[in-house]
Amino acid sequence: MKVKVIVTLKNGVLDPQGKAIQQTLNGMTFDNVSEVRQGKYFEIEVNENNESKAKSQVEEMCKKLLANLVIEDFKIL
Amino acid sequence: MKSSVIIFPGSNCDRDMDVALRKFGFKNQMVWHNDAEIPKSDLIVLPGGFSYGDYLRCGSIAGKSKIIKSVIDFANSGGLVLGICNGFQILTETGLLPGILQQNKYLNFICKNVFVKIKNKENKYFKKIKKEVLELHIAHNEGNYFCSSNELKSIEDNGQIAVTYCDHKGIEDEKNNPNGALKNIAGIFNKDKNILGMMPHPERMIDPFLSGEDGSIFFKTLIESL
Structure with a gap:
């Protein structure tokens, strides 16, 4: 089954790319954008039919590789 | 003294490091990332570059490569491990050093000489260096x-800050912080001070005609300390 994961920066961690995107949007016609935070999205095909087993495996993957828990949080969708 | 430089796909400072280590008397050997074991060494170096194309996060893929288990075992048994630039990023991704190297504050790639202040000389890397400030690249x-405020307190309390960005007189202020690093941190140790990760490249400062020679001081005194 396919498991989807979103990795985002923790609150309070500087996101210079998000800031640059926000400023660019403000400079276009979107001047009501007050903040942009950029993250990562993964689609992981796991050879496992049991949903809870697959998700718990993906959780391990997130902790060990996909996210760096010093600055990032992850959410399994 | 024997040293080993680990080469990952995308490393690009491995040859410079090899030249620097040999110039100051190390018997250096190059070790491929896919090898399982590291030959007997007094020092392991993780060189600069862009291991695995900086995919996912800088150093994250190299931090799980086949050779890394041997590096971690060597470090945990007290062996000297030096990570420069991408090597520093790899050391934080393995968890051998606390914190993480994030993108530069102003989103620019920085390539220039900087001054760094040595913050702790009670270790094999800096104990014989007489200078307080080095000019490196x-x-x-x-x-x-970046690290959490609890982690920062812990690394400050344990004397783990190795070098900080400063001016030629050693003044560490925001003006002399090139990338937004917390507390101007350019390099840190682990608790036992046998692992050093730093962004500046001493191997680029070993030729009196092409650069400064503060990198020479680093390697010359390092081999004397071993």
């Missing part, structure tokens, strides 16, 4: 050191 896009 940096070249990176992700050198903005």
Whole structure:
């Protein structure tokens, strides 16, 4: 089954790319954008039919590789 | 003294490091990332570059490569491990050093000479260096050191800050912080001070005609300390 994961920066961690995107949007016609935070999205095909087993495996993957828990949080969708 | 430089796909400072180590008397050997074991060494170096194309996060893929288990075992048994630039990023991704190197604050790739202040000389890397400030070269896009406030307190209390960005007189202020690093941190140790990760490249400062020679001081005194 396919498991989807979103990795985002923790609150309070500087996101210079998000800031640059926000400023660019403000400079276009979107001047009501007050903040942009950029993250990562993964689609992981796991050879496992049991949903809870697959998700718990993906959780391990997130902790060990996909996210760096010093600055990032992850959410399994 | 024997040293080993680990080469990852995308490393690009491995040859410079080899030249520097040999110039100051190390018997250096190059070790491929896919090898399982590291030959007997007094020092292991993780060189600069862009291991695995900086995919996912800088140093994250190299931090799980086949050779890394041997590096971790060597480090945990007290062996000297030096990570320069991407090597520093790899050390934080393995968990051998605390914190992480984030993208530079102003989103620019920085390539220039900087001054760094030595913050702790009670270790094999710096104990024989007489100078307080070294002029070294940096070249990176992700050198903005970050850690949680609890972690920062712990590394300060344990004397783990190795070098900080400063001016030629050793003044550490925001003006002399090239990348937004927390507390101007350019390099840190682990608790036992046998592992050093730093963004500046000493191997680029070993030729009196092409650069400064503060990198020469680093390697010359390092081999004397071993």
